Amino acid sequence: MQYQEITGFVESSHVSTDLSLSLASSENKSNERNRKGRKKKSMKMENDEWKCSTSLVLCENPWKIRKVLTTSDTGGLSRLLLREYVGENFMLPVLDAHAHRKVISGTGSSVSVWDVDTMSMHNLILKRWPSLNSFVLVGKWNRDFVLRRALNTGDEIGLLWDSFKHCFLFSVLKRNH
Structure with missing residues (x-):
């Protein structure tokens, strides 16, 4: 110009x-x-x-089911209470038809839970509680998780479905100190 x-x-x-x-x-x-x-x-x-990063970035939190434990979860009732939304959207869809029917009927179905922190497998019973519009994991919840892992009210746990192992994965995400 x-x-x-x-x-x-x-x-x-x-x-x-x-x-x-x-x-x-x-x-x-x-x-x-x-x-x-x-x-x-x-x-x-x-x-x-053409330069690329070698750092790993997770785009979303993998723990689809997250819960801050309440007194009833860590008390002597030996059950983990889960909201209806959690059961219907994250637990029932991964079960086979037979287990699905047993859970809905209230009889309950055995589910395997792999504790990723201690690398140990446990079995719990998943049931629907229509009176509370919720789901529960019962059986040895208190012994295998609360006592063994020293869980307290206010601790945050996570669960997610592992489609390769066909079990739920469990982890303590945050301790309430």
């Missing part, structure tokens, strides 16, 4: 064409330098585009 303005000035003042040629020559050199600069810059950008 600067060259055009200068060229306009040159033509209007009737200065010799040598000056015009000199300006045109310097513009060509300038364009050539810019092209080389852009080429180097674009090569650098291409190299940067």
Whole structure:
């Protein structure tokens, strides 16, 4: 744009064409330098585009079922009370048809629970409690989890379904100190 303005000035003042040629020559050199600069810059950008990160980032929390334990969960009743929404959306859909019917009927169905923190397998009974509009994990909940893991009211636990092992995974996510 600067060259055009200068060229306009040159033509209007009737200065010799040598000056015009000199300006045109310097513009060509300038364009050539810019092209080389852009080429180097674009090569650098291409190299940067292929760099990749080796850090692992989890996009979402894998623990689909999270619960802060209440007094009734850690007391002598030996049951983990789960909301209806949790049972219907995260537990029932992973069970086979026979187990699903047993849970809904209130009889209950045995489910395996792998404690990922201690690498130990446990069996609990999943039941639906229609009177409370909830689900419960009963059986040896108190012995295998509350006492063995020293769980207290206010601790946060997590459960999720492992489709490869066909069991629920359990972990203590946060201790209430």
